[in-house]
Amino acid sequence: MSADTWLAQLHENGYRITAARRAVVEMVAKSTHALTPLEVYDLGRKKYRALGLVTVYRTLEKLEELHLIQRVHQPMGCQAFISMGQGHQHLLLCQNCGQAEYFEGDDLEALTKSISKKTGYQINEHWLQLFGLCANCR
């Protein structure tokens, strides 16, 4: 998903396209790492020097609301965001360099059905995340 698509999405939802948003969107859209607000701020200022940290927070909030990005939970912290995957996908993260990849094909049908029966819970969603070392870091 390209930066332009994100900007179009923002526009379609009644948000204005500004230099600050362009800078944030461009950096987050092309990153293969989950980025913290401060990291987005530092990167974004390379594109748009006057960018404010507050605007980064506000823009990330909107991108999350539109499901263009998602929050990434990690042992070291949970305040980082990454471009949303296509369809039903989960993240695989490098514990060394932070490189992120989406994967698909997990099948938890049998498991959730069995657990649902055993516990009486109605299971609505699942979080799955894999950690390891990428090809470069292993």
Place this chain on the structure above:
Amino acid sequence: MSADTWLAQLHENGYRITAARRAVVEMVAKSTHALTPLEVYDLGRKKYRALGLVTVYRTLEKLEELHLIQRVHQPMGCQAFISMGQGHQHLLLCQNCGQAEYFEGDDLEALTKSISKKTGYQINEHWLQLFGLCANCR
């Protein structure tokens, strides 16, 4: 795992047993919900009125270090702790009341093997969490 076991663990690791720690341990050990430091503080003060919030933070830190509790990540926040499960288990959380259950039997061998081959990652661990509605809330 009972509160007494936890206290014994603390003692074995060179930590002193105090009234403050008793209060924290007792409340966290018997809870079926993930508790935030503030919640532990409120509950703990029912057992030990003089308990300080700072001590709650410090005690939770030690319990986590000894793997007696674990941090629980949720959409609403990631600063909550719950008694650690036995062996290889994951959490199932009620989206309405917060009730938590451990389950086991997930098998991701085939999946991780296939993803490892496809991506070149060496996969070391996984996070899995189920969300739904408990028997009471559904």
Place this chain on the structure above:
DNA sequence: TCGGTAATGAAAATCATTATCAATAACTAT
């Protein structure tokens, strides 16, 4: 081009967490 108003960034406020520190109390060695 213009006007209404969403968006901005600087600054201040807030909130959770962490550090400091003098007083206390748990444990060890007598």
Place this chain on the structure above:
DNA sequence: ATAGTTATTGATAATGATTTTCATTACCGA
């Protein structure tokens, strides 16, 4: 059991991240 050592405590202050406020700017539909 007692005393001495020192880990632990809670109050307070400090910190750091996130949010709120607000006057100014600039996007964009008419």
